[in-house]
Amino acid sequence: MENNEGIEELKGNLLVAQSGGPTVVINSSLAGIVQEALNYECIDEIYGAMHGLRGILGGQFVDLAGESQHVVRGLRHTPGTALGSCRCHMDDSHMGQIFSSFERHNVRYLFYIGGNGSQAAINCINNHAKKIGYPLRAIGVPKTIDNDLVVTDHSPGYGSVVKYVATTVREIAIDDQSMGDYDLVSIVEVMGRDSGWIAAGSMLGRTRGTPFDAPHLIYIPERPFNDSEFLASVKKVLETSRYCLVIVAEGIRNAAGNYVQTSGIKDPLGRTELGGAAEYLQGLVEKCLKIKARTTKLGIAQRAAAHCAALRDNEEAYECGVRAVKYAVGGESGKMVTIIRESDTPYQVSYGLTPLDEIAGKVKEFPQAWIDESGSMISNNFMRYMAPLMQGEVIVPYKGGLPEYVHLAGAEKFAKRRGGEEFLRQ
Amino acid sequence: MENNEGIEELKGNLLVAQSGGPTVVINSSLAGIVQEALNYECIDEIYGAMHGLRGILGGQFVDLAGESQHVVRGLRHTPGTALGSCRCHMDDSHMGQIFSSFERHNVRYLFYIGGNGSQAAINCINNHAKKIGYPLRAIGVPKTIDNDLVVTDHSPGYGSVVKYVATTVREIAIDDQSMGDYDLVSIVEVMGRDSGWIAAGSMLGRTRGTPFDAPHLIYIPERPFNDSEFLASVKKVLETSRYCLVIVAEGIRNAAGNYVQTSGIKDPLGRTELGGAAEYLQGLVEKCLKIKARTTKLGIAQRAAAHCAALRDNEEAYECGVRAVKYAVGGESGKMVTIIRESDTPYQVSYGLTPLDEIAGKVKEFPQAWIDESGSMISNNFMRYMAPLMQGEVIVPYKGGLPEYVHLAGAEKFAKRRGGEEFLRQ
Numbered sequence: 001m002e003n004n005e006g007i008e009e010l011k012g013n014l015l016v017a018q019s020g021g022p023t024v025v026i027n028s029s030l031a032g033i034v035q036e037a038l039n040y041e042c043i044d045e046i047y048g049a050m051h052g053l054r055g056i057l058g059g060q061f062v063d064l065a066g067e068s069q070h071v072v073r074g075l076r077h078t079p080g081t082a083l084g085s086c087r088c089h090m091d092d093s094h095m096g097q098i099f100s101s102f103e104r105h106n107v108r109y110l111f112y113i114g115g116n117g118s119q120a121a122i123n124c125i126n127n128h129a130k131k132i133g134y135p136l137r138a139i140g141v142p143k144t145i146d147n148d149l150v151v152t153d154h155s156p157g158y159g160s161v162v163k164y165v166a167t168t169v170r171e172i173a174i175d176d177q178s179m180g181d182y183d184l185v186s187i188v189e190v191m192g193r194d195s196g197w198i199a200a201g202s203m204l205g206r207t208r209g210t211p212f213d214a215p216h217l218i219y220i221p222e223r224p225f226n227d228s229e230f231l232a233s234v235k236k237v238l239e240t241s242r243y244c245l246v247i248v249a250e251g252i253r254n255a256a257g258n259y260v261q262t263s264g265i266k267d268p269l270g271r272t273e274l275g276g277a278a279e280y281l282q283g284l285v286e287k288c289l290k291i292k293a294r295t296t297k298l299g300i301a302q303r304a305a306a307h308c309a310a311l312r313d314n315e316e317a318y319e320c321g322v323r324a325v326k327y328a329v330g331g332e333s334g335k336m337v338t339i340i341r342e343s344d345t346p347y348q349v350s351y352g353l354t355p356l357d358e359i360a361g362k363v364k365e366f367p368q369a370w371i372d373e374s375g376s377m378i379s380n381n382f383m384r385y386m387a388p389l390m391q392g393e394v395i396v397p398y399k400g401g402l403p404e405y406v407h408l409a410g411a412e413k414f415a416k417r418r419g420g421e422e423f424l425r426q
Numbered sequence: 427m428e429n430n431e432g433i434e435e436l437k438g439n440l441l442v443a444q445s446g447g448p449t450v451v452i453n454s455s456l457a458g459i460v461q462e463a464l465n466y467e468c469i470d471e472i473y474g475a476m477h478g479l480r481g482i483l484g485g486q487f488v489d490l491a492g493e494s495q496h497v498v499r500g501l502r503h504t505p506g507t508a509l510g511s512c513r514c515h516m517d518d519s520h521m522g523q524i525f526s527s528f529e530r531h532n533v534r535y536l537f538y539i540g541g542n543g544s545q546a547a548i549n550c551i552n553n554h555a556k557k558i559g560y561p562l563r564a565i566g567v568p569k570t571i572d573n574d575l576v577v578t579d580h581s582p583g584y585g586s587v588v589k590y591v592a593t594t595v596r597e598i599a600i601d602d603q604s605m606g607d608y609d610l611v612s613i614v615e616v617m618g619r620d621s622g623w624i625a626a627g628s629m630l631g632r633t634r635g636t637p638f639d640a641p642h643l644i645y646i647p648e649r650p651f652n653d654s655e656f657l658a659s660v661k662k663v664l665e666t667s668r669y670c671l672v673i674v675a676e677g678i679r680n681a682a683g684n685y686v687q688t689s690g691i692k693d694p695l696g697r698t699e700l701g702g703a704a705e706y707l708q709g710l711v712e713k714c715l716k717i718k719a720r721t722t723k724l725g726i727a728q729r730a731a732a733h734c735a736a737l738r739d740n741e742e743a744y745e746c747g748v749r750a751v752k753y754a755v756g757g758e759s760g761k762m763v764t765i766i767r768e769s770d771t772p773y774q775v776s777y778g779l780t781p782l783d784e785i786a787g788k789v790k791e792f793p794q795a796w797i798d799e800s801g802s803m804i805s806n807n808f809m810r811y812m813a814p815l816m817q818g819e820v821i822v823p824y825k826g827g828l829p830e831y832v833h834l835a836g837a838e839k840f841a842k843r844r845g846g847e848e849f850l851r852q
Contacts, residue, residue, distance in 0.1 A: 022600075022601050022604050078600070079597050079600050079601060080597075080600035080601045080603060080604040081604040084603075084604055084605075085604045085605055086605075087605070087608075163827055163828070166827075166828055167733055167828055167829060168727045168730075168731070170828060170829070170831070171505050171506075171727065171730035171731055171732060171733070171829075171831075172725075172726045172727060172730050174504070174505050174506035174730060174831060175448050175505060175506045175726050175729065175730040176726070177506060177510075178448050178506040178507040178510055178511045179510075179511055179512075179513070182513075186726065188725075204827075204828065205828065207831070262688070262705075276705065279688075279701065279702065279705070282701075294701075294725065294726060295701055295723065295725055296723060296724065296725025296726050296727050297721065297722060297723040297725070298722065298724075298727070299598075299614075299720065299721055299722025299723070300598045300601050300602070300612065300720060300722055301594045301597065301598060301722050301724070303601065304594075304597035304598050304600060304601040305594070305597055306597060307593055307597070307734060308733060308734070310827060387826065387827070390827040390828075391826070391827040392827065393824055393827075398819055400813065400817070401589055401592075401630075401736060401813070401816040401817040401818065401819075402589070402592055402593055402596060402630065402631065402816075403593060403596070403597075405596070405597075405600060405633070
């Protein structure tokens, strides 16, 4: 059977999964997928896989169409991954199990919301489907606070993390400025193992837009960090300002390529546990300059602060979910939804599709041209790129003085107690 | 000349100052003082002293009555201390200089917004005025995120910091719960050098109110911290929950009274620089339990997060400012405004006055009875005390995607450049 546009209609069930680190808008994409899917007769059941690949492998699905309207609406402002996430990697050895699960559940539409690792996973699944002739339409939905997905102008999740970081940096700057007894260095550590996209975004927190405005210094992994250059920069700032506000990405490295940090802790996988970059800088300032320094490490708060999400980011995340379903129903597969910036002023975007082969595993680096000569400040070209992305405020409902977030009723049985989650330890 | 109540009218100028660490509502108290003062003919000029005692000593005053309505209204949601703060201590040797400044500026009303150190300062000034027969009405306005002022049921600033911490903890918990591949310990470090009031407040972030809900463990300075008890508690939590969310006050100490932390940095005054408590716990978990742990240190963000302030706290801070003026005009002096809780449900307060002698330099400790037997959790009696204090949301105006805060026009000349602030270095 053919539809009006000559595309063969594919009838069956939909499966959506979330993967990698959460953002405050990843559930908005999920809501977009669910709400759009309800419009198509060719889509029967709407399943969500618990904990990404884990749930796909084990067939741990929840019935998303059975969730209440209240919950699906609530997803649009709830942080975390409502379906749960995973960090495990997929390879060809998983395909047999995945496709027998798809077959058993009659899965014909697959949506994976995630970063470049997740896009590689869905690419792998899509290629396997083609190889074995399994009728599947698989579309990737972009998500990352790191903004490192290629092709797309930016990724849902990034605008909100910058809104939160810039808001917090503006507030810390006002507090720093309040103190009047002594020179003060204030250091804020933000996320970014390999990239300065988030640290750079702190620039937006500037109030007056003058060179004397905070943040004064920004250090990102793209430029090697040098102790004495840093100390000289701090001293220079303190010649004209009473305080010096420094932003540092957690993953800064010195010229030898070693992480600049105090902890030296290895995580259970043997990777260097990031954290301690701010404390390292604090130690330098206090020991070498004898100036008081204080630190803030926003940590997980920055990617979970749904109470401070950007409305534009949230709406784009939702729209990416909607478009993914439209494209799949229209016959597309093996591609990721991308955001195309049509103009800065007024800000206008359109949506497109790019083959996953061109996206999977690739990294969009922070442009060197946007770092100024000193290496410790970001140029205005970045400000023009960034400013539109954090516009608007998501109105979160409050109850008892706190934001009210939702849980998927179907996910509760997996989430409530360890006993219900033994499948995760397979 | 006598007014209706038989109180002698005192004609002259008003001086207000702010001191100590900022809160997100300290400027709301300032706005309350300014707006109430405009109602009285006996008050001529309304001055603000820049940077607390520094500005009082040097006569660096700004004309608050000359500020625009826009700015005074904006103070009600602006973090930091709009007049600037100081940490310097006052003693009898300053009195000559202070009172010659008062004399020169015809200061008859003095309001000092601050914590117990600030209340001691105003007490000292008031006692000196009585001694030399200088006609002065001096009233303290309570302010502290630490909630450690005695007599008053709670202090303005505390409700908002807890609202922010509880919001953030709730959001981090949702993020923690999203991850599904591994056991996870998440550690959040909050303020509290000597007291657990803020750390305890994180309890309010619980969503479900069950014993399995996060935060799972809370460590406060009031109870000695023990490494092996901590590790045993974490293991116990991980038996029933996939993640363990730990809140730790920056000032926790072991049984020997030493700070539990990694940094060991001394600040320029030789005091142990707090920070690193979370990293210390992280190291324990990763080394001893071989479980991944991650840290967040909210730092200055927690006392500056005006975008997440509690409306009730904000309104009470404003009212404390208003009452201070009313009391002073009514003839009172040498006292601090206090908040008296009349009932929990419905929440009702009245305002009162307490002699500064009963408040200055004293500390309200977190009640031992509110710590449960395990020492790592807080009882429901605290929840009943705390819950009303963080109700309501302050609506902050946004511009360009960020909160719009105000600066006192009169303070700009002191704040803009170091050149304008040389008085601070006297």
